[in-house]
Amino acid sequence: MNVMAAPTESPRPIPWLAERLGWVRRQTLELCRPLTPEDMMVQSCAEASPAKWHLAHTTWFFESFVLREFLDGYRAFNEDFAWLFNSYYQSFSAFPEKRLRSSFSRPGLEEVLRYREHVDAALERLLKAGAAEEALRRIELGVNHEEQHQELLLTDILHAFYTNPLKPTYKDPKDGGQGDEGTREQGGTPPPGLTAFAGGLRETGYAGDGFCYDNERPRHRVWLEPFALSDRLVTCGEYAEFIADGGYRRTELWLSAGWDAVRQNGWRAPLYWSEAEDAWSVFTLRGELRLDEVATAPVSQVSFYEADAYARWAGMRLPTEFEWEAAAEGRAVEGNLLDSGHLTPVRYGAGARGKEGKAPGTQPYGDCWAWTSSAYLGYPGFRPLAGALGEYNGKFMSGQMVLRGGSCVTPARHIRASYRNFFAPETRWQFSGIRLAK
Numbered sequence: 231m232n233v234m235a236a237p238t239e240s241p242r243p244i245p246w247l248a249e250r251l252g253w254v255r256r257q258t259l260e261l262c263r264p265l266t267p268e269d270m271m272v273q274s275c276a277e278a279s280p281a282k283w284h285l286a287h288t289t290w291f292f293e294s295f296v297l298r299e300f301l302d303g304y305r306a307f308n309e310d311f312a313w314l315f316n317s318y319y320q321s322f323s324a325f326p327e328k329r330l331r332s333s334f335s336r337p338g339l340e341e342v343l344r345y346r347e348h349v350d351a352a353l354e355r356l357l358k359a360g361a362a363e364e365a366l367r368r369i370e371l372g373v374n375h376e377e378q379h380q381e382l383l384l385t386d387i388l389h390a391f392y393t394n395p396l397k398p399t400y401k402d403p404k405d406g407g408q409g410d411e412g413t414r415e416q417g418g419t420p421p422p423g424l425t426a427f428a429g430g431l432r433e434t435g436y437a438g439d440g441f442c443y444d445n446e447r448p449r450h451r452v453w454l455e456p457f458a459l460s461d462r463l464v465t466c467g468e469y470a471e472f473i474a475d476g477g478y479r480r481t482e483l484w485l486s487a488g489w490d491a492v493r494q495n496g497w498r499a500p501l502y503w504s505e506a507e508d509a510w511s512v513f514t515l516r517g518e519l520r521l522d523e524v525a526t527a528p529v530s531q532v533s534f535y536e537a538d539a540y541a542r543w544a545g546m547r548l549p550t551e552f553e554w555e556a557a558a559e560g561r562a563v564e565g566n567l568l569d570s571g572h573l574t575p576v577r578y579g580a581g582a583r584g585k586e587g588k589a590p591g592t593q594p595y596g597d598c599w600a601w602t603s604s605a606y607l608g609y610p611g612f613r614p615l616a617g618a619l620g621e622y623n624g625k626f627m628s629g630q631m632v633l634r635g636g637s638c639v640t641p642a643r644h645i646r647a648s649y650r651n652f653f654a655p656e657t658r659w660q661f662s663g664i665r666l667a668k
């Protein structure tokens with residue numbers, strides 16, 4: 231997830247920002263609590279980074295873009311960290327190749343944690359001293375940046391544990407999230423209802439006065455034909471029917487590049503599915519689950535190509551990002567997000583009804599990101615931020631598809647209707663799933 235912020239019109243009040251900053255810095259450490267120092271060094275696929283690197287890089291972001299520029303007399307913790315923990319900001323400094331991050335045995339974890347403390351203390355001094363408006367905007371940006379890395383940290387650990395022959399469990403499956411077994415509602419998957427939306431001229435993009443990334447602006451008009459959107463994501467049980475019907479062997483269902491990806495990678499199921507004795511199981515942050523245990527939970531870790539092929543098989547299509555946003559705008563941000571503690575898509579019918587009183591899972595947010603059929607492009611009049619920060623977003627606007635809605639590892643206050651995530655169409659390690667449209 232490589233997203234960057236557009237500045238808010240006026241910065242947030244300092245106490246609000248201090249609370250938000252404190253929460254996000256503590257939460258990242260909290261997510262590392264179940265991990266050993268060795269777990270935190272694993273980088274098991276090209277997309278992933280070690281957890282220790284996430285701890286350091288999120289700190290580097292505050293040091294590089296806030297403290298160096300805005301805190302008088304700031305002394306860097308270690309001058310080498312300025313380039314060592316840069317991810318991809320070419321105009322800031324040179325940086326090591328991403329694939330080498332697992333070789334950063336030095337600095338050790340203890341030193342990285344001291345780096346975090348050093349930067350936290352400096353940020354506190356800056357806020358107490360009454361930071362400049364631009365510094366406050368950058369701190370809010372850094373908070374949002376770190377929330378994105380919280381999601382990545384868990385996504386990467388899931389892959390790390392999946393590749394570990396011992397298949398470790400990040401969270402005890404008996405340690406329930408909100409609305410787990412105790413309050414589980416009876417009843418299976420709700421019928422795959424479609425909600426119809428009138429077409430017409432609509433506005434899309436961020437319209438509030440708070441934080442958003444630059445890629446959510448400018449708000450602009452789009453024309454929508456009448457459409458219908460599924461009330462929920464496609465489930466594992468439904469996806470298993472696609473597999474059983476030869477979905478991965480039928481060329482007519484696939485885009486040309488998708489079929490190439492199936493053949494070259496040997497895909498025959500979502501990333502974490504495995505088959506033994508004719509029964510599928512799915513690896514999650516809560517261990518290996520039998521397909522019948524997750525049959526009514528949303529299918530996750532599928533590529534855009536698989537989502538597109540499934541939609542064609544089902545006689546449907548993927549929504550455009552503008553259709554998704556039109557359907558989500560004005561809806562409450564609730565669902566199975568990081569804060570619920572499930573850390574994996576949950577079965578439909580599980581958990582308490584939300585504020586809207588709708589069946590759990592039928593809100594636009596949570597469980598897994600929905601692939602859309604929209605290519606990731608700048609909106610008309612898009613302008614990236616000035617300077618190195620402008621590299622966060624605009625330079626990725628080719629060869630990627632937009633995803634919407636957040637996942638079970640997205641912090642609830644990070645997501646909104648206009649939020650655009652984006653990945654290359656063959657990407658499968660994310661919590662990415664399928665919502666159908668017609």
Ligand SMILES: [Fe+2]
Nearest residue numbers: 287317375379
């Ligand atoms: Fe980053």
